[in-house]
Amino acid sequence: MAPRKTASTSSRKTAAKPAKKDFNGGIIADFSKEDDLKAYREMLLIRRFEEKAGQLYGMGFIGGFCHLYIGQEAVVVGMQLALKDGDQVITGYRDHGHMLACGMSPRGVMAELTGRRGGLSKGKGGSMHMFSKEKNFYGGHGIVGAQVSLGTGLAFANRYRGNDNVSLAYFGDGAANQGQVYESFNMAALWKLPVVYIIENNRYAMGTAVSRASAQTDFSQRGASFGIPGYQVDGMDVRAVKAAADEAVEHCRSGKGPIILEMLTYRYRGHSMSDPAKYRSKDEVQKMRSEHDPIEQVRARLLERKWASEDDLKQIDKEVRDIVADSADFAQSDPEPDASELYTDILL
Amino acid sequence: MPIEILMPALSPTMEEGTLSKWVKNEGDAVKSGDVIAEIETDKATMEVEAVDEGVIGKILIPAGSEGVKVNTPIAVLLQDGESADAMAAPKTAEKPAEAPKVEEAEKPTRQGSAAAPVPAAPKVEAAADPDIPAGTEMVMTTVREALRDAMAEEMRRDESVFVMGEEVAEYQGAYKITQGLLQEFGARRVIDTPITEHGFAGVGVGAAMTGLKPIVEFMTFNFAMQAIDQIINSAAKTLYMSGGQMGAPMVFRGPNGAAARVAAQHSQCYAAWYSQIPGLKVVMPYTAADAKGLLKAAIRDPNPVIFLENEILYGQSFEVPKMDDFVLPIGKARIHKKGNDATIVSFGIGMTYAVKAVAELEKEGIDVELIDLRTIRPMDIPTIVESVRKTGRLVTVEEGYPQSSVGTEIATRVMQQAFDYLDAPILTIAGKDVPMPYAANLEKLALPNVGEVVQAVKTVCYK
Numbered sequence: 056m057a058p059r060k061t062a063s064t065s066s067r068k069t070a071a072k073p074a075k076k077d078f079n080g081g082i083i084a085d086f087s088k089e090d091d092l093k094a095y096r097e098m099l100l101i102r103r104f105e106e107k108a109g110q111l112y113g114m115g116f117i118g119g120f121c122h123l124y125i126g127q128e129a130v131v132v133g134m135q136l137a138l139k140d141g142d143q144v145i146t147g148y149r150d151h152g153h154m155l156a157c158g159m160s161p162r163g164v165m166a167e168l169t170g171r172r173g174g175l176s177k178g179k180g181g182s183m184h185m186f187s188k189e190k191n192f193y194g195g196h197g198i199v200g201a202q203v204s205l206g207t208g209l210a211f212a213n214r215y216r217g218n219d220n221v222s223l224a225y226f227g228d229g230a231a232n233q234g235q236v237y238e239s240f241n242m243a244a245l246w247k248l249p250v251v252y253i254i255e256n257n258r259y260a261m262g263t264a265v266s267r268a269s270a271q272t273d274f275s276q277r278g279a280s281f282g283i284p285g286y287q288v289d290g291m292d293v294r295a296v297k298a299a300a301d302e303a304v305e306h307c308r309s310g311k312g313p314i315i316l317e318m319l320t321y322r323y324r325g326h327s328m329s330d331p332a333k334y335r336s337k338d339e340v341q342k343m344r345s346e347h348d349p350i351e352q353v354r355a356r357l358l359e360r361k362w363a364s365e366d367d368l369k370q371i372d373k374e375v376r377d378i379v380a381d382s383a384d385f386a387q388s389d390p391e392p393d394a395s396e397l398y399t400d401i402l403l
Numbered sequence: 404m405p406i407e408i409l410m411p412a413l414s415p416t417m418e419e420g421t422l423s424k425w426v427k428n429e430g431d432a433v434k435s436g437d438v439i440a441e442i443e444t445d446k447a448t449m450e451v452e453a454v455d456e457g458v459i460g461k462i463l464i465p466a467g468s469e470g471v472k473v474n475t476p477i478a479v480l481l482q483d484g485e486s487a488d489a490m491a492a493p494k495t496a497e498k499p500a501e502a503p504k505v506e507e508a509e510k511p512t513r514q515g516s517a518a519a520p521v522p523a524a525p526k527v528e529a530a531a532d533p534d535i536p537a538g539t540e541m542v543m544t545t546v547r548e549a550l551r552d553a554m555a556e557e558m559r560r561d562e563s564v565f566v567m568g569e570e571v572a573e574y575q576g577a578y579k580i581t582q583g584l585l586q587e588f589g590a591r592r593v594i595d596t597p598i599t600e601h602g603f604a605g606v607g608v609g610a611a612m613t614g615l616k617p618i619v620e621f622m623t624f625n626f627a628m629q630a631i632d633q634i635i636n637s638a639a640k641t642l643y644m645s646g647g648q649m650g651a652p653m654v655f656r657g658p659n660g661a662a663a664r665v666a667a668q669h670s671q672c673y674a675a676w677y678s679q680i681p682g683l684k685v686v687m688p689y690t691a692a693d694a695k696g697l698l699k700a701a702i703r704d705p706n707p708v709i710f711l712e713n714e715i716l717y718g719q720s721f722e723v724p725k726m727d728d729f730v731l732p733i734g735k736a737r738i739h740k741k742g743n744d745a746t747i748v749s750f751g752i753g754m755t756y757a758v759k760a761v762a763e764l765e766k767e768g769i770d771v772e773l774i775d776l777r778t779i780r781p782m783d784i785p786t787i788v789e790s791v792r793k794t795g796r797l798v799t800v801e802e803g804y805p806q807s808s809v810g811t812e813i814a815t816r817v818m819q820q821a822f823d824y825l826d827a828p829i830l831t832i833a834g835k836d837v838p839m840p841y842a843a844n845l846e847k848l849a850l851p852n853v854g855e856v857v858q859a860v861k862t863v864c865y866k
Contacts, residue, residue, distance in 0.1 A: 106454050109452070109454070113413065114412070120415070143613075176648075179643055180645065185645075194641070204602050204633060205609035205612065205633075208608060215565065215591070235602050238603070242596065242606060328414065329413055331450075394521070397521070400642050401642065401681050401682055403652075403706055
């Protein structure tokens with residue numbers, strides 16, 4: 056697969072393609088020290104959390120499917136920075152990062168991965184099915200593309216209630232070829248629903264490269280026939296994501312209807328835990344890791360601007376590791392759900 | 404403290420594997436994410452990445468070792484400033500915890516076991532129908548009007564109820580079930596959708612997850628097959644998958660089953676399909692009163708309800724009590740006619756055959772008890788069993804396909820719960836096991852008929 060021009064640009068340049076004058080997407084927001092420290096901590100939490108999840112999977116504590124978000128952290132962290140109370144988030148099966156970014160408890164997420172009673176779904180949902188009414192996170196969906204119609208429904212509900220909240224519907228380059236995505240685009244544009252469609256293009260739908268599955272590989276243009284504006288964003292740079300998110304969310308909030316953000320990103324790990332990832336070269340992965348890592352970019356910036364010392368960063372690392380270790384301890388020691396839970400939560 | 408690196412499980416089913424290659428050697432520094440070894444599973448060769456940082460102190464399992472069990476220590480990782488001497492007492496990375504007791508009972512994987520006995524399914528008891536006060540005026544009403552009245556009353560009562568579907572607003576409903584709703588409630592609450600069943604079903608479910616109460620009309624349930632993933636995987640399962648945090652309080656409704664001469668793709672009954680799904684309620688009324696009372700109940704129900712109507716019944720008139728708020732219990736069968744010699748259970752349009760058969764049988768001196776099931780799920784088996792205990796004979800009647808039908812489900816349950824009371828094998832009358840033909844004569848043959856029902860009752864009565 057030919058390298059994508061946009062994803063391989065350096066972090067300093069814009070990767071977004073402003074297709075309309077009123078959209079500055081990709082003009083990188085100048086992050087303050089606090090912004091960068093917050094982004095660093097949140098992305099690191101996802102990274103360490105996912106590494107630990109991978110380890111627990113390897114030890115047999117986590118079963119079934121487990122899709123790690125490592126490499127894509129800047130996308131959810133950047134998007135989340137643009138939201139306000141009451142805005143909703145929904146995504147597919149690669150969802151641990153989204154939940155942590157929404158502020159859901161690491162213990163709750165990890166214990167759900169191990170199928171324990173303290174998990175966010177009492178152990179009954181697993182990796183792909185977690186929800187939080189409190190944090191406005193609507194799943195966690197295992198059927199590829201289903202979350203796009205559901206997320207459009209969240210936006211519909213905001214419009215129905217007459218509030219100015221926005222929903223974020225995340226899906227991948229693979230899901231972008233599902234029929235219901237376009238059914239949803241049509242309704243969202245027709246009814247001017249406040250939904251941001253975020254296509255996390257990590258270049259592979261399981262093992263199939265974008266160019267082998269998609270006739271139009273510029274996913275930002277997938278809404279063109281419905282008049283939905285779309286922009287490509289460097290999804291490896293949290294500042295670019297945040298800048299695009301601010302504009303997209305404002306676009307929706309002000310009643311202009313849906314918008315598409317294609318996040319050019321990359322997953323370092325296989326599709327799921329059992330994927331040996333033979334469909335891409337090690338060099339490709341290594342190049343992304345060494346040149347575009349979302350966390351390393353922030354780390355380098357913090358050090359360069361002397362916003363943090365090595366020791367400060369070590370301290371953050373330690374705090375994050377402690378949170379993750381605590382969640383892992385909890386997830387291993389918490390009991391499995393009581394047998395009586397088998398028949399609860401089926402009907403109200 | 405040195406950390407033991409354990410043989411990882413790399414797929415849901417892996418129990419052992421071959422440690423084919425060490426990428427890092429003793430003395431090499433590693434950090435999180437570095438590939439340290441390659442392991443061959445039954446499916447593929449996988450890379451193992453380091454989780455912790457440190458220096459490989461000792462390799463415990465040499466490259467090329469086969470049949471290495473998951474969780475066997477394969478190497479020791481030294482942390483900052485530790486020497487190889489410290490390896491005498493390595494600490495296991497995750498101190499393979501005291502996993503819960505039940506877990507280890509069967510096998511040493513950490514994914515639990517099914518050692519605990521399966522708990523009993525909870526018993527659901529539906530309330531009885533409300534009393535209709537003496538002197539209540541009964542108004543002849545079509546099923547069509549009854550359904551419309553039910554929606555209008557609930558929309559007046561609850562601002563969070565809205566109706567969406569193809570042609571529901573300006574066209575006034577493809578079958579005129581939503582007639583007048585747009586005029587009364589406006590375009591915000593009566594929403595014409597594009598022809599896009601999968602998409603608008605998903606939009607409805609998403610709205611319901613936030614607490615709104617959509618009524619999603621399908622022009623026919625045949626088209627809902629395009630939406631069945633959202634109905635089952637999203638609407639029905641979310642409450643369970645979220646540990647009770649959120650569900651889909653909504654109604655999916657529309658005509659179901661055969662109409663007349665609309666051929667195979669528009670003539671299928673979905674009662675048995677949806678009745679299999681935990682997390683759904685499935686209602687299929689026959690009379691206008693039931694249509695009204697049960698639709699009102701379905702709209703108020705906090706769960707997703709499949710409400711199966713029938714085009715042929717839309718125009719039929721029945722008495723409906725004139726009451727301010729006539730709501731019927733979901734999950735309760737109604738005894739349409741009392742009798743002693745045999746029991747017929749039917750529902751929806753199936754009742755039209757049953758009612759006529761009962762009248763014919765009466766002329767021949769056979770006194771049939773006719774039960775209108777009304778709700779397919781949860782199914783009111785106690786009412787059926789009670790009747791069978793009295794009559795000893797049972798015939799079921801429906802238009803759907805015969806295999807794995809609602810009737811075969813009833814037969815199974817009655818066999819299990821009232822075997823000793825049965826005086827004859829249970830007979831199930833259903834549509835024929837064919838796609839619906841178009842030709843008038845063939846269509847007639849494909850559907851059940853009154854004669855078949857009469858004959859079945861005579862057979863179980865040995866007459």
